[in-house]
Amino acid sequence: MPTIVERLIAIPTALKLLFALALGLSIGHLSRNSGGTTSEPWIGSGSVKSFRPQRVSSSYQMPLPTIDQRKRILDILSSLTAHHTRECTRYSQEAYVNQATERYAPLIGHKAPSTHSAFFNVFGGTEDEHALHRSSELSGDQHKYFFAINLYNSFDVIPDLFATLFRVGSVLGYHNVFVSIYENGSKDQTKALLRIFDALTRSVGMRITIRTSARTRGSFTHRIEYLAEVRNSAMVPLHERRDEGEFFDTVIFMNDVLPCVDDLLELIYQSRLQNAGITCAADYMYHDDIGAPVFYDNWVARDLNGTALENAPFENIFHHEESSSRFQRHLPVQVQSCWNGIAILDPAPIYQPPRIKFRMADIASGECSASECSLIGNDYWAAGFGRIVMVPRVKLAYDKRVYDIIHPPRRNLTAIRGYVKLGGLEDDPRSDPQDRSWYGPHDRLFVEEESQPLDFQPGPEHVWCWGWDGAGEIDGPDVDPIWEKMPDRSTTPESVSIKHDRSMAL
Numbered sequence: 001m002p003t004i005v006e007r008l009i010a011i012p013t014a015l016k017l018l019f020a021l022a023l024g025l026s027i028g029h030l031s032r033n034s035g036g037t038t039s040e041p042w043i044g045s046g047s048v049k050s051f052r053p054q055r056v057s058s059s060y061q062m063p064l065p066t067i068d069q070r071k072r073i074l075d076i077l078s079s080l081t082a083h084h085t086r087e088c089t090r091y092s093q094e095a096y097v098n099q100a101t102e103r104y105a106p107l108i109g110h111k112a113p114s115t116h117s118a119f120f121n122v123f124g125g126t127e128d129e130h131a132l133h134r135s136s137e138l139s140g141d142q143h144k145y146f147f148a149i150n151l152y153n154s155f156d157v158i159p160d161l162f163a164t165l166f167r168v169g170s171v172l173g174y175h176n177v178f179v180s181i182y183e184n185g186s187k188d189q190t191k192a193l194l195r196i197f198d199a200l201t202r203s204v205g206m207r208i209t210i211r212t213s214a215r216t217r218g219s220f221t222h223r224i225e226y227l228a229e230v231r232n233s234a235m236v237p238l239h240e241r242r243d244e245g246e247f248f249d250t251v252i253f254m255n256d257v258l259p260c261v262d263d264l265l266e267l268i269y270q271s272r273l274q275n276a277g278i279t280c281a282a283d284y285m286y287h288d289d290i291g292a293p294v295f296y297d298n299w300v301a302r303d304l305n306g307t308a309l310e311n312a313p314f315e316n317i318f319h320h321e322e323s324s325s326r327f328q329r330h331l332p333v334q335v336q337s338c339w340n341g342i343a344i345l346d347p348a349p350i351y352q353p354p355r356i357k358f359r360m361a362d363i364a365s366g367e368c369s370a371s372e373c374s375l376i377g378n379d380y381w382a383a384g385f386g387r388i389v390m391v392p393r394v395k396l397a398y399d400k401r402v403y404d405i406i407h408p409p410r411r412n413l414t415a416i417r418g419y420v421k422l423g424g425l426e427d428d429p430r431s432d433p434q435d436r437s438w439y440g441p442h443d444r445l446f447v448e449e450e451s452q453p454l455d456f457q458p459g460p461e462h463v464w465c466w467g468w469d470g471a472g473e474i475d476g477p478d479v480d481p482i483w484e485k486m487p488d489r490s491t492t493p494e495s496v497s498i499k500h501d502r503s504m505a506l
Contacts, residue, residue, distance in 0.1 A: 082159060082160050082162075082163035082164075083156075083159045083160055084157075084160050084258045084400045084403050085160045085163070085164065085258050085259070085260050085403070086160075086163070088260035088261070088262075088407065088442050089260060089261060089262060089442070089443070091409075091410070092442070092443040093410060093427070093443050093445075095427040095445055096443035096444070096445055096446075097443075099445060099446050100262060100265075103269065103446065103451070104171065104262075104265045104269060106269075106504035106505055107143075107171060107172060107265060107268060107269060107272075107504065108171060108172075108173070109142060109143065109171070109172040109173025109175070109176040110173045110175075142173070142175075142176055143172075143176060143249045143250065143272075143502070144176050144178070144246075144247070144248040144249050144250070145172055145176055145177050145178070145248060145249070145250050145251075145252060145268070146178050146180065146237075146238050146241075146248040146250070146251045146252070146347070147165065147177065147178065147179045147180065147251075147252045147254065148180050148182075148231075148234040148235055148238070148251060148252070148253045148254070149161070149179070149180070149181045149182070149234060149253075149254045150181075150182055150183075150230055150231060150233075150234050150255065150256075151181060151182070151183040151186065151190055151194070151256060152183065152184065152185055152186055152190070152256070153185075153186045153187060153188050153190060154183075154186070154188075154190050154256040155186075155188040155189050155190050155193060156399075157256050157257070157258055157398075158190065158193045158194070158197070159193075160258050160259070161254070161256075161259075162193075162197055162200070164259050164260065164261050164263075164264060165177075165179060165201075165206075166200075166201075166204070166206075167261040168261055168264045168265065169204070169206050171261075171265065172268075174204050174205045174206040175205060177206050177207070178207045178208070178209075178237065178241065178248065179201060179206065179207070179208040179209070180208075180209050180211075180234050180235070180236070180237040180238070181194060181197075181208070181209070181210045181211070181234065182211050182212075182213075182230065182233040182234040182236075183210070183211070183212045183213070184212065184213035184214070184215045184216070184230065184233075185213070185214065185215060185216035185217075191212050194210050194212065197210070198210050209237045211233065211236075213233075222360060222470075223468060223470075224360040224361070224369060224370075224371065224372050224468060225360040227358075227371075227372050228357075228358040228359050228360050228372040229358075231253070231358040231372060232357055232358050234253070235251075235350075235357070235358075238251065238347070238350070242351065247347075247351065248347055249347070249502055250268065250271060250272070250344060250345070250346070250347070250502065251344070251345040251346075251347045251350070252264070252267075252268070252342065252343075252344050252345075253342070253343045253344075253345060254341075254342050255339075255341045255342065255398075256398065257283065257341040257342060257396045257397065257398055258396065258397050258398065258399075258400070258403050259281075259341075259342060259394075259396060260442060262442075263281065263342070263394045263396065264342070266391060266393060266394050267279055267280075267281060267342060267344050267391055267394055268344060269504075270332055270344075270389060270391050271344035271346075271389075271502070272502045272503055272504050273451070273453060273503065273504065274332065274387060274389050274453055274454055274456075275346075275387060275498045275500070275501060275502055275503055276344070276346065276387045276388065276389045277345070277346050277349075277380045277385030277386060277387045277388055278338070278343055278344065278345055278346075278376075278377060278380055278385075278387075278388045278389070279343065279344040279388075279389045279390075279391065280301075280338040280339055280340045280341075280342065280343045280344070280388075280389070280390050280391070281340045281341050281342050281390075281391055281394035281395070281396045282295065282327075282340055282390060282391070282392050282394065282395055282396070283295075283296045283297055283340040283341040283395075283396040283397070283398070284296055284395060284396070284397055284402050284406055285311075285398070285402060286401060286402050286405075287311065290313070292313065292405070293397075293402050293405055293406055293439075294311045294312050294313060295309055295310065295311060295312060295314065295317045296311065296340070296341075297338070297339055297340045297341070298310060298311050299371055299374075299466065299477070300337055300338060300339045300340070300370075300371050300373045300374045300377070301335060301337060301338040301339070301340060301390070302335060302336040302337040302338075302374070302377075302463055302464065303318050303319060303320035303323050303335055303336060304320050304323060304334060304335065304336060304457060304459070304460060305319060305320045305460055306336055306459075306460035306461075306462050306463035306464055306483070306486075307319040307320065307464055308464050308466070313438065314327060314328060314392075314438045315328060315438075318333075323335070326392075327390075327392050328438075329447075329449075330392045330393050330429075330444065330450075331392065331447075331449050331450060332389050332390070332391050332392075332450065332454060333389065333390045333392065334387075334388065334389060334390075334454050334456055334457065335388050335389070335390045336377070336381075336388065336459055336460060336463060337373075337374050337377035337378070337388060337463070338377070338388065338390045339371075339373035339374075339377075340390065340396065341396040341398070342394075342396065343373070346385055346500055346502065348385065348499065348500040349379075349380060349383040349384075349385050354379070354382075354383050356376060356379045356380065356383060357376075358372045358373075358375075358376055359372060359375055359376075359379075360372065360375070361375060361467070363469065367484075368465035368467045368482060368484045369467035369468050369469045369479070370465050370466075370467060370468075370484075371468075374465070378463070378486065378487075378490070381459050381486065381487065381489070381490035381495055382486075382487040382489055382490055384489065384494060384495050384497070384499055385495075385499065385500075386456075386458070386459050386490055386495040386496050387454075387456050387496050387498075389454065393444065393450065395407070395439070405439065406439045407439070407441065407442045408434075408439055408440070408441060409441065410434060410441040410443060411434060427445060428445065429444055429445045429446075429447055430447070432445070456496035457496065458490070458491050458492055458493055458495055458496060459486060459490040459491055459495060459496075460486065460491070461485065461486060461491050462483040462484060462485055462486065463483070463484050463486055464481060464482075464483060464484075465481060465482055465483075465484040466479070466481040467479040467481075467482075
């Protein structure tokens with residue numbers, strides 16, 4: 001007579017999989033509905049009070065895991081998930097680690113640990129203690145961050161996005177972070193990886209909404225209309241949380257890029273330091289004719305003259321002379337528009353009138369059919385939130401080939417473990433040839449100008465626009481470029497005045 005084990009082995013594989021799936025769904029349903037203590041609801045920290053109704057209880061709140069549980073998950077993710085960006089902070093020079101520790105300390109969303117270096121294990125520290133604390137140990141600055149991500153056939157970059165989001169969340173405070181992912185039309189295993197990510201985020205107490213769809217762009221659907229709808233789909237949970245009484249201070253919109261943890265931290269730091277409406281990175285693609293990476297997103301990026309940036313090496317990207325000088329020194333630059341892989345948005349004009357969202361141009365009224373990311377920049381200017389900043393220090397790539405070129409390893413012997421500096425020049429990016437180069441190592445030292453607020457200027461009267469009116473599969477803009485007139489408000493000093501104070505306690 002066959003044993004129970006033999007009978008189980010004889011069950012067809014398909015039935016085994018169905019049983020395992022049903023069991024997993026049952027356990028997940030029970031865990032989501034299990035009781036437990038919840039953290040105190042957040043009441044907001046921004047100065048725009050008109051869009052903050054009284055907070056109500058939320059079905060999204062859940063018991064926070066213990067410190068040991070969160071540390072265990074973070075250790076697993078730190079060692080297993082990152083692929084292309086796995087080494088980006090592992091061998092950072094000591095001077096940079098000290099600078100980053102001090103620079104990003106105001107972003108800590110929980111009580112700081114007793115030893116300053118423990119917080120920055122992500123920057124190559126060796127201590128085992130992590131800055132992962134229970135809700136009873138949270139700091140007073142509970143700035144809330146909403147991450148919006150669109151994914152399509154993103155199997156190759158998702159592991160790096162996972163690892164970066166977990167590390168950044170451990171700094172900002174998992175309880176302060178909400179991640180919204182909208183995926184549609186993928187033909188690879190993107191959806192399968194997202195199921196894993198969903199489980200792991202919940203295990204550390206970080207809230208997440210992942211929505212997937214089989215929808216793809218139709219042959220006669222306007223490209224910009226489609227892209228605007230996809231981006232707005234990633235923003236839906238922001239408004240759902242608003243209806244529940246929860247508001248966020250900062251929105252981080254990410255494309256399928258390969259960011260390191262300090263890339264995101266620097267963008268958030270600059271966004272809050274500058275009280276910027278939009279803050280973006282600089283992204284790069286490989287140019288076969290040149291045989292090197294060049295600036296990528298010039299369909300969106302515009303300088304203060306309203307001129308398009310160039311797909312060129314960095315000496316020739318900007319036409320605005322002062323901006324070009326700052327860019328080549330890796331200093332934050334005011335621009336008219338940018339997106340460049342990651343954009344940090346002030347959500348105030350999204351929450352309150354004019355309630356900005358991604359859109360296509362009103363072609364019937366004569367508006368140039370620009371990118372949905374250009375149009376949201378124009379709308380921010382028109383709403384009086386025209387403080388738009390590009391951060392050249394943050395260099396983003398979409399594949400490992402470009403990533404490895406723009407983040408070369410440091411060749412300074414004083415930064416190699418086991419060597420001690422004996423005289424010579426002080427650690428200074430102004431004197432280090434690598435730190436002065438276009439690409440340079442990821443651990444480029446900071447200079448004091450990178451921590452200074454910009455003197456924002458009103459926007460240009462006209463902006464160069466190369467429209468895309470066609471609905472079919474066309475490889476680029478299909479109408480003649482024009483100098484488009486901008487709204488009068490965007491050319492006044494009032495367009496760059498601070499209306500929503502998101503500054504840090506430095």
